Amino acid sequence: MSAFVTQGFHHVTMVARSSPRTLRFYRDLLGLGLVKQTVNFDLPSTYHLYFGDKTGSPGTLLTFFEWPHAGRGNWGVGGVHHVALGTADETAQLKWKRWLTDRGVPVSGPYNRGYFKSIYFADPDGQILEIATAGPGFATDEPADALGRQLIRPKGEQLPSGRDEAAIRALTHPEPVTAIGPDMALSGIHHVTGMTDDLGAADEFYGKALGLRLVKQSVNQDDPNTLHYFWANYDGRRVLPGSDLTLFGWPATARHAREGIGQTHHVAFRADDEAQLPAWREHLLGLGLDVTPVRDRTYFKSIYFRSPDGLLVEIATDPPGFAVDEDPARLGEVLKLPAWLESQRDEIGAALAPLV
Numbered sequence: 055m056s057a058f059v060t061q062g063f064h065h066v067t068m069v070a071r072s073s074p075r076t077l078r079f080y081r082d083l084l085g086l087g088l089v090k091q092t093v094n095f096d097l098p099s100t101y102h103l104y105f106g107d108k109t110g111s112p113g114t115l116l117t118f119f120e121w122p123h124a125g126r127g128n129w130g131v132g133g134v135h136h137v138a139l140g141t142a143d144e145t146a147q148l149k150w151k152r153w154l155t156d157r158g159v160p161v162s163g164p165y166n167r168g169y170f171k172s173i174y175f176a177d178p179d180g181q182i183l184e185i186a187t188a189g190p191g192f193a194t195d196e197p198a199d200a201l202g203r204q205l206i207r208p209k210g211e212q213l214p215s216g217r218d219e220a221a222i223r224a225l226t227h228p229e230p231v232t233a234i235g236p237d238m239a240l241s242g243i244h245h246v247t248g249m250t251d252d253l254g255a256a257d258e259f260y261g262k263a264l265g266l267r268l269v270k271q272s273v274n275q276d277d278p279n280t281l282h283y284f285w286a287n288y289d290g291r292r293v294l295p296g297s298d299l300t301l302f303g304w305p306a307t308a309r310h311a312r313e314g315i316g317q318t319h320h321v322a323f324r325a326d327d328e329a330q331l332p333a334w335r336e337h338l339l340g341l342g343l344d345v346t347p348v349r350d351r352t353y354f355k356s357i358y359f360r361s362p363d364g365l366l367v368e369i370a371t372d373p374p375g376f377a378v379d380e381d382p383a384r385l386g387e388v389l390k391l392p393a394w395l396e397s398q399r400d401e402i403g404a405a406l407a408p409l410v
């Protein structure tokens with residue numbers, strides 16, 4: 055096994071048309087914290103917003119490039135289908151369903167996926183999101199110390215032919231939900247699901263590059279003629295929460311993902327500290343990957359490369375974090391710029407739409 059094993063997701067970056075609209079959805083409707091308002095360091099005339107828990111912990115971060123003039127993206131091979139956020143249990147999940155549907159956001163599910171239960175909805179740009187329960191986990195249908203070694207078929211009632219869709223649609227929290235309670239807390243990125251046209255190559259890539267191990271071979275429960283594999287940080291005993299990447303296996307003829315509004319731009323995994331990053335880079339170069347130099351993103355340092363099917367993957371350091379340039383009690387309240395852009399603050403600020 056590779057000596058390089060990521061501790062899980064650091065952040066997921068998506069593309070949005072309108073930052074004020076993104077703020078209303080992720081802060082006001084999903085209750086996430088805006089932990090940084092800054093600009094895209096590679097395109098400083100546009101916002102880059104970071105949402106997460108109060109302090110912007112790695113693994114809780116959803117970030118958004120604002121590309122107001124881009125076309126609509128779409129999911130497909132080499133892209134992300136949906137991003138799942140975790141919540142404690144089914145009660146919390148049904149409260150989210152009620153909260154969102156009462157506010158005009160259509161929600162499907164809850165579907166029993168075996169390893170967790172799932173509800174689905176979309177953000178204003180069409181990015182598919184899921185809220186998934188923490189458990190019961192991958193050891194429900196194979197031994198915890200032997201996950202991912204054989205194909206596991208879902209139960210009949212998990213497949214479209216066996217589901218009671220009317221009952222699933224009707225199931226919601228019985229009372230209106232008037233506020234996002236502490237019991238509904240979103241724990242961060244539960245899993246990210248993408249598409250590949252070569253599960254074998256993906257297994258080799260995520261295993262060698264990131265140290266993720268196959269923890270479930272199953273079939274896509276919404277399309278049972280296709281496979282669905284799950285990888286995670288797994289030491290042979292325990293699957294680390296916040297590290298589960300899943301891929302639908304699609305035929306090579308399937309459409310490829312297109313970058314744009316409503317699509318995930320890249321997925322970032324954690325490196326514990328800055329000192330590790332050059333070693334990660336050497337490790338990835340040693341696998342024959344085309345890896346960028348280390349880039350300073352102010353709140354972390356990063357390298358980027360692509361998976362065999364084309365997904366842009368980043369490795370980002372945990373430190374220094376979001377308190378590096380503002381009071382940790384007041385994150386996200388004002389526009390922050392890296393030092394090299396400070397001299398252009400007036401022009402940059404004038405080009406950005408007010409967030410409220």
Ligand SMILES: [Fe+2]
Nearest residue numbers: 136138184247
């Ligand atoms: Fe999912």
Ligand SMILES: [Fe+2]
Nearest residue numbers: 067320322368
């Ligand atoms: Fe990133």
